[in-house]
Amino acid sequence: MKHLLSIHDISADQALDILDTAAQLETLTAGAVKKLPTLRGRTVVNLFFEDSTRTRLSFESAAKRLSADVTNFTAKGSSVSKGESLKDTAQTLQAMGADAIVIRHPASGAANRLAESGWVGASIINAGDGTHEHPTQALLDAFTIRKHFGPSMRDFSTLNIAIVGDILHSRVARSNIALLQKLGARVTVIAPPTLIPVGIESWGAPFSYDFDEELDQFDVVMMLRVQLERMNESFFPNGREYSRGYGLDEARLARLKPGAIVMHPGPMNRGLEISAASADSIRSVVVEQVSNGVLVRMAVLYQLLGGPDLQGAGGAL
Amino acid sequence: MSLVLDSGEINRALKRISHEIVERNHGVNSLVLMGIPTRGRFIAERLREIIATIEGPVACGTLDITMHRDDHRLRAPRVLVETVMPHGGIEGKDVVLVDDVLFSGRTIRAALDALGELGRPNSVQLAVLVDRGHRELPIRADFVGKNIPTSIKEQVKVYLTEHDDKDLVEIVTVQE
Structure with missing residues (x-):
């Protein structure tokens, strides 16, 4: 290599x-x-x-x-x-x-x-x-997932993983979807329609506009940063509306499956895609990712x- | 190709080494065995079992030396092997490094560095199944199963049941 x-x-x-x-x-x-x-x-x-x-x-x-x-x-x-x-x-x-x-x-x-x-x-x-x-980010995320669900796991097919947020601008999402699918995991992409890239069908990952629908089914919820610096037009009406639809707040945190983990590649917009309580909860592995x-x-x-x-x-x- | 040690001879050599280790260290109180992968690990495990029957239980670990080798620039990166810290660690212990063949001494040099990173033992000794000579560094073994004078063109091959399905040591001549 x-x-x-x-x-x-x-x-x-x-x-x-x-x-x-x-x-x-x-x-x-x-x-x-x-x-x-x-x-x-x-x-x-x-x-x-x-x-x-x-x-x-x-x-x-x-x-x-x-x-x-x-x-x-x-x-x-x-x-x-x-x-x-x-x-x-x-x-x-x-x-x-x-x-x-x-x-x-x-x-x-x-x-x-x-x-x-x-x-x-x-x-x-x-x-x-x-x-x-961003390939090394995907590798470290897979490493973190493996530490939580089986340190010597060679096949991720038992895992149901959600990647949520600004998919359109996210290199982390692209690398993660590619790697996690390669390892056998089921990856679902969740975002508002404006932040889903055109041609996402070709990625081979199911996508949804509704965060709440399967929320209690995921083993891993990976929140993405809303990349305000890459947005020169309005992709959603305002921050509060985005949080209501796609932010990981306490109510959503409470609905997660037992044993599920919350990931974020950082830097976090606390209060936008992830609430402070979710970011600091015991399910959060953000610091471990680092x-x-x-x-x-x-x-x-x-x-x-x-x-x-x-x-x-x-x-x- | 010639046979050097058969299964019975390997066993007898390891039994003798076990007695020597216990004698030299006045028992097993502060003794720790550290096997060097691949085959040194299985030899260390066998020594642990023999010492347990003659004297008492002794801690045993595995020491991967890959990151401390001096030939990184000569060959492709090697896959790392697990390092297992022995129960009770190595701090202040009398550590016996265990390997299958002692040749240039470079593996043992790397092992000493790797060990130094895990802690500071009271003393370090070396046990090998075969010493074939041709040292390139000032290193010697404390416990030797068998000294085999070899030509530099020959290769000493060690087979162990745990890894190769048979117990055998042989010398093969490498064709240029």
Whole structure:
């Protein structure tokens, strides 16, 4: 495996290998010493053209726990604001000897472009590109689900999972639906009609406009952030109306099946898609998702950089 | 191809090693066995059973060394194996690392690093079923089932019932 660009590029077995590796890494880093020497001498560059807290911090700690050197790049305060192109930025990183580039970009397909253009020889990890994909988020969500419903589960077919909210703008939803279906789970997409993308039929997931209908049937309820920064027109009349129809409030929380968990990729709009009480309830695994993110990203970095140099080998996977 | 140890000989070697371990450590009070996957794990488990009959119960764990290897840049990433902490941990214990074949010593170097990350044992000793020579690091075994002088072109193969459906140690010559 050379790059991680999209969930569609990896098989169920490859995904499960990453989850297994993450689980072993958890025992290995549970002791007093949290650092492993495996990627000593490797350089990981975080190339972030879009704001992020969790993902950047998570990749940074993952790389550091494997003893790689980390360089952080954010578009704000760099030559990008002077008009430097992605190509020139990438070639600068190449000249500095990056072994892996973790890229977040507002344009869908930016990670693919970087991997296939031949500008750089490094492994490319997609940390979110526009409204396309966010593969490591899906992997960490699957890891979190597995911890709650069976740590060595290789088949998710007993699980009924709802993904609720702003599907239209959500790369998290796209990656999650692809991965969870690959692993065998039943995934239902729930959103107001304006936030359901055109052509959703081709995703192979049933969708509904009614959150309450099957609410007591789900094992996992994954709430998505309403991405106000990507909305330049009105997709719903106002926040209160959205909350009433699609927010996870206390009343809905109480109706969840016993043992069901509530997930959110963060950052949360408390009071909009999720109420504060739901976000802080015992069913919520939001904080756990963050710590699992570090483990899963360590596993991905290990799988991509743990082997011989692939510089110049080219080709995705 | 030549046979080095058969099933009976493997058993006798492990029994002798068990007695030596107990004798050297004056009993089993602070003793911990740590097997190195794949086959060291099964040998450690066998030593635990034998020591239980001759002296008393002893804690036994598994130590995965993958993340501490020095050959990451030479081969594809390996799948990690489970690390099992022994009951009572390793802090202040006398740890006996157990492996099947002692060769270059690089595995044991990695194991010492991996162990250091789990805690600080009082002492670390090494038990192996076969010592085949050709050390590349200043490392030696405390307990050896059998010393087998080999040529660098030969390979020592260990088969254990738990993993390979038979108990056998043999030498094969690798064809270039």
